[in-house]
Amino acid sequence: MSTTTATPQQTTGSTGGPDLAALYKHLRVVDVVDALDGIGYFNLTLMSPELRPLWSGMRFWGPAVTIRAVPSNKPMWRLEGTQDIVEAHRIWFERYPATRLPDDLPPNHVIVMESGGGPEVGFWGSENAMGAVGGGAAGIITDGYCRDTAEIELQRTPVVARKRGRTIIPGRIEVVEVQGTIACGGVRVDPGDVVGCDEDGAVVVPAAVAQEVAVHARAILLADMHARRRHYDAQGKKPDSTVDADAVIAYYESL
Template sequence: MSSYEPKDANGNAVDPYHIRKYFEPLRVVDVVDALDGLGYFNIGLVSQEIRPLWLGMKFWGPAVTQRCVPSNKPMWPLETTEEIVGAHGLWFDRHGHNGRGLNDLVKPGSVVVTDVGSSGEVGFFGSENVLALQTHGAVGIVTNGHCRDTGEVTMQKTPMVCRERGRTIIPGRIEVVELNTFIGIGGAQVRPGDIVGCDDDGLVVVPIEVAKQAALHAKAVLLADMRARRNRYDALNREYDETVDTDAIDRYYAELES
């Protein structure tokens, strides 16, 4: 497990769980515009192959990372129905489970980000273990691999982001090798504490060194867009909605800074 600690551009320790609050009202596009303005062109853009499992999902939070590799230990034939049902437990009892400490790293507001390390089809995440992460406070779960039980995951409105839907289970296919370390996902580097954001437009990873600065610039981008859209609403005689409520944004940040 890495001992890396998030710091700002001056090398001072920061609390990414406080910084995440500056991102809550923002769209991914606002933050991408802000990163461009700071000279971070295309840094943090996650490949569009990795997508929210269902539309309407939105989250921002500090990354808790895990790195996986394909397993080189084949699963053995199981002899009873009981063993088949308990296959995960049998596998982990024999070979260990380096991911057992993941839930202990998750806090309210965390985004769990998993690099599957070129593993093939394997449902590392499914409808039960994603709920365990949510129970510990995860607001988002991201992987460059597969998710299974996707009907239930969607029904549960679990904030799951994945590259593909899958069918198979973990034993004999994939192993966790390290927690809370630097990983790569969809062309973006992710470190523990970097701010990960998702909405219908896709994902972005904001380096923690510039996160607060990016959020404040993004707030200005959002407000400018909302004001312009209000003018269009007026021209169309369209009733205002929450997407043009500039007062709500101003109140949010005023309360955050108070």
């Protein structure tokens, strides 16, 4: 079997369309970027290198669902008593109801958030990010802040953020739109685009070319695995999963 030729697989998602997350499962960001280069998308969809995974070893891919937030320009008022302070989010959202993502999101989606360039605010934290994963998200990417980052790492909750923050939402930020076109990390993101990350950074693959890019990227990955395996053998290094091309080939043949 050729290790540098791949053909599209007709995997399907819950809506009957291609399961793009499955096509991207084993791909590295660099494979996808090289494939994008190959079809003329030079640097167009590379998210800013400031957007970094919050723990080592993170990798995810999935169709984008989008959130656009802006500074609230409304102050939080003084709260009376400890219990009100504990329930600050509930009190804030009762006065200013949140705009929320719909319930019928595709499986293994990636939440991508445009933060509006507002003040330091931990919109994402260990509790709500874990809840998003429980609701089917493969990962979260924000060009803003994330807080509780030690817990994020301990939980292995997949969050990519520009900065680590300390503060909470009330009086600082509000979501004004979901499932619209946004800009995140200097890149346009439309709902349904394939978005992913690993330790090298994050990238967006426009939906119109996502299947083609997956095919090219797979071939790039397999060629690299075979080349690196030769170095492993020559240097007497014990093979690991990063050079197990047979496992990757078997996975894609099973789709």
